[in-house]
Amino acid sequence: MTVIQKKADNPIAHLSAEDIEIIGKELDAIRDRVIADRGERDARYIRKVIKTQRTLEISSRAVLLFSLFPPAWVVGTAGLTVAKILDNMEIGHNVLHGQWDWMRDPKIHSTSWEWDHVSPADQWKRSHNELHHRFTNVVGKDNDLGYGIMRVDEDQPWKPAYLGQPLYNLINACFFEYGIAAYDLELGESLRDGRHKSPEFRARLRAVGRKIRRQVLKDYVVHPLLSGPSFLSTLAATFTANLLRNLWSHSVIMCGHFPNGVETFEKTSIEGETKGEWYLRQMLGSANISGSRLLHIMTGNLSYQIEHHLFPDLPSNRYQEIAPQVRALFDRYGLKYTTGPLPKQVASAWWKVLRLSLPNRRGKQAQSLAPAPLVSAGA
Amino acid sequence: MTTTVPRRPQKASFRTRLLRLAETVTTPLLPEDYLDLVAPLRSGAALRGRIVAVRPETRDAATVVIQPGRGWRGHRPGQYVRLGVDVDGVRQWRAYSLTSVPASRDGRIAITVKAIPDGKVSNHLVRRVRPGTIVQLDQAQGDFTLPAAAPERVLFLTAGSGITPVMAMLRAGLPDRADVVLVHSAPTRADVIFGAELRAMAEAGALRLVERHTEADGLLGVSELDTLVPDHLDREAWACGPVGMLDAVEGYWTVNGLVDRLHTERFRPTVISPGEGGTVTFTGSGVTVEADGATPILDAGENAGVLMPSGCRMGICFGCVVPLRQGAVRDLRNGDLTTAVPGDGVRIQTCVSAAAGTCDIEL
Numbered sequence: 063m064t065v066i067q068k069k070a071d072n073p074i075a076h077l078s079a080e081d082i083e084i085i086g087k088e089l090d091a092i093r094d095r096v097i098a099d100r101g102e103r104d105a106r107y108i109r110k111v112i113k114t115q116r117t118l119e120i121s122s123r124a125v126l127l128f129s130l131f132p133p134a135w136v137v138g139t140a141g142l143t144v145a146k147i148l149d150n151m152e153i154g155h156n157v158l159h160g161q162w163d164w165m166r167d168p169k170i171h172s173t174s175w176e177w178d179h180v181s182p183a184d185q186w187k188r189s190h191n192e193l194h195h196r197f198t199n200v201v202g203k204d205n206d207l208g209y210g211i212m213r214v215d216e217d218q219p220w221k222p223a224y225l226g227q228p229l230y231n232l233i234n235a236c237f238f239e240y241g242i243a244a245y246d247l248e249l250g251e252s253l254r255d256g257r258h259k260s261p262e263f264r265a266r267l268r269a270v271g272r273k274i275r276r277q278v279l280k281d282y283v284v285h286p287l288l289s290g291p292s293f294l295s296t297l298a299a300t301f302t303a304n305l306l307r308n309l310w311s312h313s314v315i316m317c318g319h320f321p322n323g324v325e326t327f328e329k330t331s332i333e334g335e336t337k338g339e340w341y342l343r344q345m346l347g348s349a350n351i352s353g354s355r356l357l358h359i360m361t362g363n364l365s366y367q368i369e370h371h372l373f374p375d376l377p378s379n380r381y382q383e384i385a386p387q388v389r390a391l392f393d394r395y396g397l398k399y400t401t402g403p404l405p406k407q408v409a410s411a412w413w414k415v416l417r418l419s420l421p422n423r424r425g426k427q428a429q430s431l432a433p434a435p436l437v438s439a440g441a
Numbered sequence: 442m443t444t445t446v447p448r449r450p451q452k453a454s455f456r457t458r459l460l461r462l463a464e465t466v467t468t469p470l471l472p473e474d475y476l477d478l479v480a481p482l483r484s485g486a487a488l489r490g491r492i493v494a495v496r497p498e499t500r501d502a503a504t505v506v507i508q509p510g511r512g513w514r515g516h517r518p519g520q521y522v523r524l525g526v527d528v529d530g531v532r533q534w535r536a537y538s539l540t541s542v543p544a545s546r547d548g549r550i551a552i553t554v555k556a557i558p559d560g561k562v563s564n565h566l567v568r569r570v571r572p573g574t575i576v577q578l579d580q581a582q583g584d585f586t587l588p589a590a591a592p593e594r595v596l597f598l599t600a601g602s603g604i605t606p607v608m609a610m611l612r613a614g615l616p617d618r619a620d621v622v623l624v625h626s627a628p629t630r631a632d633v634i635f636g637a638e639l640r641a642m643a644e645a646g647a648l649r650l651v652e653r654h655t656e657a658d659g660l661l662g663v664s665e666l667d668t669l670v671p672d673h674l675d676r677e678a679w680a681c682g683p684v685g686m687l688d689a690v691e692g693y694w695t696v697n698g699l700v701d702r703l704h705t706e707r708f709r710p711t712v713i714s715p716g717e718g719g720t721v722t723f724t725g726s727g728v729t730v731e732a733d734g735a736t737p738i739l740d741a742g743e744n745a746g747v748l749m750p751s752g753c754r755m756g757i758c759f760g761c762v763v764p765l766r767q768g769a770v771r772d773l774r775n776g777d778l779t780t781a782v783p784g785d786g787v788r789i790q791t792c793v794s795a796a797a798g799t800c801d802i803e804l
């Protein structure tokens with residue numbers, strides 16, 4: 063992949079400025095229709111997910127009090143893993159996007175929500191909503207591209223340090239929530255440019271410290287202690303649940319912007335960008351995951367990454383409903399709607415991490431090294 | 442007074458310690474988030490209620506009976522309660538006068554709602570809400586009540602749904618010797634909310650009832666009181682009804698220099714002059730909206746998804762007060778302009794203030 067502007071076969075070359083504006087208008091219309099129809103059904107959906115998550119979490123933790131007994135360990139750990147995934151993905155991520163603010167329920171609101179994650183909600187909201195969603199896939203602006211530690215685009219110059227990136231990525235996957243906390247803090251950059259000494263940075267660092275302390279106390283001290291003789295097995299269970307949740311969310315998120323077929327953009331290309339152009343960048347800079355209803359819920363509907371990036375604040379249960387309309391729009395304008403099953407998309411993303419750990423092959427388009435082309439528009 | 446061994450503080454601290462331990466397990470949620478799943482009305486929870494019955498009163502009014510949570514502290518007849526109910530998935534807060542008597546045996550409370558054309562909440566409560574629904578509540582408030590020593594001669598002037606606070610007073614009962622007159626207006630006899638009960642009370646001699654059916658006989662003019670209730674100015678008066686009626690009544694009692702003896706309850710504010718409109722920024726939530734000069738900032742914020750505190754929505758309870766960091770707003774009731782620059786710490790009632798230029802609200 064190369065920034066779209068440098069590609070030989072620029073996938074948007076056939077679109078006129080008017081086309082792009084019409085695409086924008088059509089997307090606005092899809093959004094307006096959902097907002098006009100948003101109501102009780104949606105409210106019932108999110109309340110049900112929240113209730114399910116809470117019931118599952120409390121009962122799994124109760125079962126784990128007897129985790130010395132192997133079946134209890136398995137059931138409790140599985141339940142807790144699912145509860146943590148629901149909390150972070152379908153509930154936390156989406157509530158913090160403000161997808162449910164319209165209900166005016168102070169208990170389910172982006173300004174009051176806190177999630178089961180070491181990055182405090184307000185810091186995550188800043189880095190995710192304000193930076194990543196605005197600058198999606200703009201090389202040098204969107205830090206989600208490689209999280210500032212990896213090379214994920216041919217246009218990023220190669221350095222020998224990138225040889226280790228498959229390993230960094232694996233470690234990041236296992237401890238993903240800490241990676242995100244550091245990333246939301248802009249830890250690396252702040253250390254580099256000396257911002258880490260500012261009182262503002264220190265306050266944020268303290269907030270992260272407090273959040274980590276609370277999370278660790280709960281999962282690795284209090285809950286195991288309450289399990290009495292099952293102390294060690296409960297400790298192993300909560301650790302496993304956190305690990306699995308991390309691996310899962312890392313995989314889902316890699317699928318959103320890394321797989322083959324997703325475009326990246328040059329910094330200068332977004333200067334004076336129109337609404338239509340912004341939409342177009344979201345359309346081409348994201349990839350979906352195909353699968354069952356359960357998969358969509360477990361990914362927090364980030365399996366509809368394209369729809370989510372177009373309309374980050376629409377209720378997540380609606381992405382699935384508007385996907386056919388969005389896809390029809392892609393088809394009509396000859397654009398590639400990138401999607402594929404989870405294993406395939408994860409493999410594609412990992413392949414890119416491996417491939418780009420090495421310098422670009424001279425003369426040869428790096429892309430030709432990719433595995434068989436992924437499912438795309440019309441497939 | 443009895444003396445007790447000082448064990449309570451110890452107990453309390455044990456409870457607090459237990460609660461803290463529970464919090465370390467439920468973080469980032471609170472223990473209450475889990476308890477709410479099973480016992481939303483328990484003591485210590487945010488005040489809520491469960492609707493237990495909806496009884497039609499007239500073709501467009503219904504009484505909603507509510508079992509309040511354990512934290513309900515009761516009410517005095519004439520007071521109102523703020524109620525938050527989800528309509529089409531969106532939480533809406535409105536005020537309703539309580540029509541039940543205080544401390545009823547089953548602990549239930551009741552409000553009586555009249556559906557107004559296009560009214561969001563009133564139509565939902567009268568026609569759609571089902572028993573079992575949980576609603577949000579606030580403690581009763583308001584001073585449209587009878588004094589502890591109720592006057593011997595009383596005049597109630599009501600129209601339409603304005604009967605509700607008065608009904609609570611009548612149901613609770615006035616002193617035996619009290620001389621009570623109720624002048625009530627409604628479009629037709631069938632539209633009189635609590636018609637049968639009021640007529641029965643009149644028959645039993647508890648009050649003199651003057652019904653005015655406006656569809657046939659036209660609106661009641663204040664001047665007609667001279668013939669209907671000749672001694673009306675000698676009575677302590679309580680009035681509740683539409684804006685026009687209350688304005689006329691207030692004017693009349695003021696002219697007669699007796700406004701001290703008149704008590705009114707308004708269900709909606711009198712809007713005098715709109716503001717100029719402008720861009721409103723809610724600094725805490727990072728939301729910016731264009732609001733026109735007729736839209737209260739409360740509505741503008743709510744429509745943009747900002748969590749706005751609110752109460753009566755008509756300028757009496759001060760439940761909606763927030764700091765105006767800078768900018769200008771106009772009071773919709775009297776046209777007064779309020780301006781602020783950073784540091785002023787000006788606080789405004791968002792329910793009766795509209796933007797009059799660019800303003801920053803700290804919320």
Ligand SMILES: Cc1cc2nc3c(=O)[nH]c(=O)nc-3n(C[C@H](O)[C@H](O)[C@H](O)COP(=O)(O)OP(=O)(O)OC[C@H]3O[C@@H](n4cnc5c(N)ncnc54)[C@H](O)[C@@H]3O)c2cc1C
Nearest residue numbers: 521535536537538553554555559560561562563602605708
């Ligand atoms: C202290 C207090 C006590 C109250 N007690 C009662 C009560 O006991 N019973 C009761 O039915 N109502 C009572 N109300 C009025 C109630 O709070 C609502 O305003 C009313 O139910 C209309 O709400 P809505 O959501 O249906 O209308 P909205 O959707 O808010 O308004 C729809 C339209 O009707 C207009 N409108 C709003 N309120 C009124 C009104 N009161 N009369 C005429 N037009 C209106 C609006 O300007 C708008 O154009 C009380 C209000 C206050 C402040």
Ligand code: FES
Nearest residue numbers: 752753754759792
């Ligand atoms: S809401 Fe009651 S004063 Fe504004």
